[in-house]
Amino acid sequence: MTVITGARTLDVRARTSITLAGSDAVHQDPDYSGAYVFLSTDGAHEGVGMTFTIGRGNDLCCAAIEQLAPLVVGRDLDELTADPAAFWRRLTNDGQLRWLGPEKGVIHLATAALVNAVWDLWAKVEQKPLWQLVCELTPEQFVACVDFRYLTDALDRDEALDLLRALAPTREARIAELARDGYPAYLTSAGWLGYDEAKVRDLCRAALANGWRCFKTKVGLELADDIRRCEIMREEIGDLPLMADANQVWDVQEAIERMRHLASFDLRWIEEPTSPDDVLGHAAIRRAIAPVGVATGEHAANRVLFKQLLQAEAIDYCQIDACRLGGVNEVLAVLLLAAKFGVPVCPHAGGLGLCEYVQHLSVIDYVCVSGSLDDRTTEFADHLHEHFVHPAIVRDGRYVLPTAPGYSADLQPDSYAALAYPGGTAWKT
Amino acid sequence: MTVITGARTLDVRARTSITLAGSDAVHQDPDYSGAYVFLSTDGAHEGVGMTFTIGRGNDLCCAAIEQLAPLVVGRDLDELTADPAAFWRRLTNDGQLRWLGPEKGVIHLATAALVNAVWDLWAKVEQKPLWQLVCELTPEQFVACVDFRYLTDALDRDEALDLLRALAPTREARIAELARDGYPAYLTSAGWLGYDEAKVRDLCRAALANGWRCFKTKVGLELADDIRRCEIMREEIGDLPLMADANQVWDVQEAIERMRHLASFDLRWIEEPTSPDDVLGHAAIRRAIAPVGVATGEHAANRVLFKQLLQAEAIDYCQIDACRLGGVNEVLAVLLLAAKFGVPVCPHAGGLGLCEYVQHLSVIDYVCVSGSLDDRTTEFADHLHEHFVHPAIVRDGRYVLPTAPGYSADLQPDSYAALAYPGGTAWKT
Numbered sequence: 001m002t003v004i005t006g007a008r009t010l011d012v013r014a015r016t017s018i019t020l021a022g023s024d025a026v027h028q029d030p031d032y033s034g035a036y037v038f039l040s041t042d043g044a045h046e047g048v049g050m051t052f053t054i055g056r057g058n059d060l061c062c063a064a065i066e067q068l069a070p071l072v073v074g075r076d077l078d079e080l081t082a083d084p085a086a087f088w089r090r091l092t093n094d095g096q097l098r099w100l101g102p103e104k105g106v107i108h109l110a111t112a113a114l115v116n117a118v119w120d121l122w123a124k125v126e127q128k129p130l131w132q133l134v135c136e137l138t139p140e141q142f143v144a145c146v147d148f149r150y151l152t153d154a155l156d157r158d159e160a161l162d163l164l165r166a167l168a169p170t171r172e173a174r175i176a177e178l179a180r181d182g183y184p185a186y187l188t189s190a191g192w193l194g195y196d197e198a199k200v201r202d203l204c205r206a207a208l209a210n211g212w213r214c215f216k217t218k219v220g221l222e223l224a225d226d227i228r229r230c231e232i233m234r235e236e237i238g239d240l241p242l243m244a245d246a247n248q249v250w251d252v253q254e255a256i257e258r259m260r261h262l263a264s265f266d267l268r269w270i271e272e273p274t275s276p277d278d279v280l281g282h283a284a285i286r287r288a289i290a291p292v293g294v295a296t297g298e299h300a301a302n303r304v305l306f307k308q309l310l311q312a313e314a315i316d317y318c319q320i321d322a323c324r325l326g327g328v329n330e331v332l333a334v335l336l337l338a339a340k341f342g343v344p345v346c347p348h349a350g351g352l353g354l355c356e357y358v359q360h361l362s363v364i365d366y367v368c369v370s371g372s373l374d375d376r377t378t379e380f381a382d383h384l385h386e387h388f389v390h391p392a393i394v395r396d397g398r399y400v401l402p403t404a405p406g407y408s409a410d411l412q413p414d415s416y417a418a419l420a421y422p423g424g425t426a427w428k429t
Numbered sequence: 430m431t432v433i434t435g436a437r438t439l440d441v442r443a444r445t446s447i448t449l450a451g452s453d454a455v456h457q458d459p460d461y462s463g464a465y466v467f468l469s470t471d472g473a474h475e476g477v478g479m480t481f482t483i484g485r486g487n488d489l490c491c492a493a494i495e496q497l498a499p500l501v502v503g504r505d506l507d508e509l510t511a512d513p514a515a516f517w518r519r520l521t522n523d524g525q526l527r528w529l530g531p532e533k534g535v536i537h538l539a540t541a542a543l544v545n546a547v548w549d550l551w552a553k554v555e556q557k558p559l560w561q562l563v564c565e566l567t568p569e570q571f572v573a574c575v576d577f578r579y580l581t582d583a584l585d586r587d588e589a590l591d592l593l594r595a596l597a598p599t600r601e602a603r604i605a606e607l608a609r610d611g612y613p614a615y616l617t618s619a620g621w622l623g624y625d626e627a628k629v630r631d632l633c634r635a636a637l638a639n640g641w642r643c644f645k646t647k648v649g650l651e652l653a654d655d656i657r658r659c660e661i662m663r664e665e666i667g668d669l670p671l672m673a674d675a676n677q678v679w680d681v682q683e684a685i686e687r688m689r690h691l692a693s694f695d696l697r698w699i700e701e702p703t704s705p706d707d708v709l710g711h712a713a714i715r716r717a718i719a720p721v722g723v724a725t726g727e728h729a730a731n732r733v734l735f736k737q738l739l740q741a742e743a744i745d746y747c748q749i750d751a752c753r754l755g756g757v758n759e760v761l762a763v764l765l766l767a768a769k770f771g772v773p774v775c776p777h778a779g780g781l782g783l784c785e786y787v788q789h790l791s792v793i794d795y796v797c798v799s800g801s802l803d804d805r806t807t808e809f810a811d812h813l814h815e816h817f818v819h820p821a822i823v824r825d826g827r828y829v830l831p832t833a834p835g836y837s838a839d840l841q842p843d844s845y846a847a848l849a850y851p852g853g854t855a856w857k858t
């Protein structure tokens with residue numbers, strides 16, 4: 001027995017707006033932030049979870065976590081893990097708080113932090129990294145983590161079970177492969193929109209020297225600027241895979257026209273070409289711009305959005321977010337959906353803690369759900385990792401399999417002290 | 430000139446969970462609440478706005494309003510009303526707060542409160558009820574209120590202008606008609622899910638005696654219970670129009686099967702049969718259950734959702750919500766979209782203040798945008814109106830045209846004192 005005895009939140013913010021790391025067409029001055037929650041227990045371990053935001057409003061997520069916390073505090077971890085889907089359903093269906101979403105916005109971001117904290121606690125109690133905990137669940141235990149509500153017209157429990165059972169006998173071989181080779185990654189850090197040409201070139205050269213072989217650039221400014229950014233990237237990286245990210249800046253027709261002008265750059269995907277809520281718009285764009293792919297998901301509020309993106313054949317790449325979705329349980333649902341529809345999952349990362357999170361999720365996807373690395377690549381951005389006790393590590397352009405117990409969100413004690421908002425030392429200068 | 434000099438919020442909650450007024454299949458103990466904002470000015474008037482929630486988390490909306498308030502405070506009303514779409518775009522596109530939505534959940538509910546407060550102030554300064562202020566805008570001024578971002582693949586400014594211009598010459602006749610006859614309404618209050626059979630029968634009889642001719646019941650429990658509720662309603666109201674509301678409780682196939690069992694009750698619509706995010710699911714349900722209509726919208730987060738519901742032919746009735754959408758500006762966008770697609774708008778109301786709000790919106794829709802009352806009916810629930818300075822009035826089943834300046838959200842001073850949470854007198858017993 002491990003009883004959760006309390007929940008404490010902390011508003012953590014890094015002053016990334018000073019350097020413009022993370023800047024794009026709609027988020028021009030992000031301060032990468034985490035709304036952290038710490039679950040104390042009557043045992044040796046603490047569950048640490050977070051949701052990611054980009055500054056202002058991070059305190060709203062902390063406040064929302066505190067409103068949801070009574071649904072977790074006082075509960076026995078064994079009870080939560082015996083029926084994880086029921087636990088998740090309770091968190092997302094409080095009779096009053098549900099109105100604030102449902103399953104979207106601040107309340108769902110807060111759900112993610114709490115759910116991730118419970119999974120972190122579970123993994124620490126089991127003394128395993130999160131990916132290993134999940135990869136050692138039986139197919140029956142795995143589907144017991146998923147709330148299939150609103151999904152059954154696309155995927156039900158039995159189909160999910162079939163899918164997991166087919167891959168279960170070969171899990172060990174894929175784990176061994178990842179332990180040896182790592183999981184393929186791509187780099188976003190060279191192309192932030194606030195960076196000038198010289199800086200982009202320098203960063204590309206350094207990345208190539210470090211073994212990176214897949215890149216993404218930001219677009220979504222004036223057409224001439226977008227073309228120039230793609231030219232610079234192509235000049236630096238040659239024929240290596242290149243993606244572009246518009247961060248929701250265009251209308252549907254505008255996206256189609258813009259992509260015609262960028263066709264010569266052989267982009268693997270255009271990411272977030274329009275409103276993240278616009279399933280039909282993404283489908284129209286996809287039909288118009290093939291063979292360039294369409295990718296989205298970092299702002300897709302919940303599994304129902306992903307279900308529709310897949311049903312409508314609106315995306316070529318499924319970009320789950322570890323904190324936008326309601327934590328591990330809902331991510332597992334989307335991994336299953338994507339596998340059912342044959343669409344590769346390429347998680348959104350960067351931010352604060354997102355790389356640390358998605359490295360686990362990509363392993364779970366490959367080992368348990370998709371069984372394929374074809375067309376898969378997981379985002380990486382190279383700042384803020386120094387704050388983590390067990391930072392994500394990338395070697396030769398591939399994520400190294402994490403080994404520390406838990407879900408990797410813990411920050412260094414000094415970092416909590418520095419980044420706490422507004423009282424931290426980083427905010428006093 | 431009227432400069433907005435400050436913004437103050439108040440967490441207002443009514444203890445409706447005691448009586449189960451408002452209860453349904455997923456909201457079993459709502460405390461109808463409003464996150465209020467008061468915009469002080471250097472002039473004679475105060476702008477009052479609110480967003481509606483059902484209890485816990487109402488304070489999160491107040492806190493979110495406070496985060497958005499700096500985008501309004503210090504501004505001149507004339508400047509905001511000279512380019513209303515630009516004002517709305519600024520509120521919904523703060524570079525950091527946007528991450529919390531975008532345009533959904535707590536931050537968008539808070540946007541609604543602030544936007545509604547600015548419109549209330551504008552109407553009070555003009556000494557007109559909100560509907561009149563809007564109905565006296567030229568078509569050019571009307572479209573200047575709408576942010577067409579993400580809409581242009583379905584509706585652009587020029588199409589909207591054409592639509593408004595066609596109806597502009599006959600606005601006065603429709604206003605005169607509404608002043609004489611009122612706007613058609615339907616009653617939800619008889620069918621709350623927490624009410625027993627005797628209470629439902631009593632309420633139906635009282636409503637019929639009061640002139641009501643259109644009713645809605647809650648469904649979404651066990652099938653036998655749903656059938657029984659429809660039987661009771663039909664026994665009481667005979668052949669009058671009857672709608673049913675499932676409040677998101679079913680999966681897609683489940684909704685289709687359930688509606689087969691309710692087919693004999695000649696329901697005009699089934700409301701929220703499944704997840705409010707599931708555009709494709711609503712479309713599948715609609716295809717399967719015709720001639721029963723599909724209605725949704727009270728949880729549709731923004732105009733992009735409505736655009737898709739219309740594009741996918743997923744709804745027969747478009748249920749705008751004055752507070753779920755980002756206030757008056759975004760409501761106007763959805764009225765235009767619905768008119769373009771020929772779908773009647775039947776606003777969601779009830780709650781706290783929603784009837785007071787939507788009475789204005791339905792008038793605007795008829796006078797300026799749709800020009801039709803066919804198949805239109807606006808929801809009414811009969812509790813909590815006593816708290817309002819200018820409550821919505823329904824006579825013979827029709828909303829009476831409001832006459833007081835503003836947007837009708839002001840509460841009585843005693844009601845603010847009683848319902849303030851947690852300090853109000855209503856919460857101390």
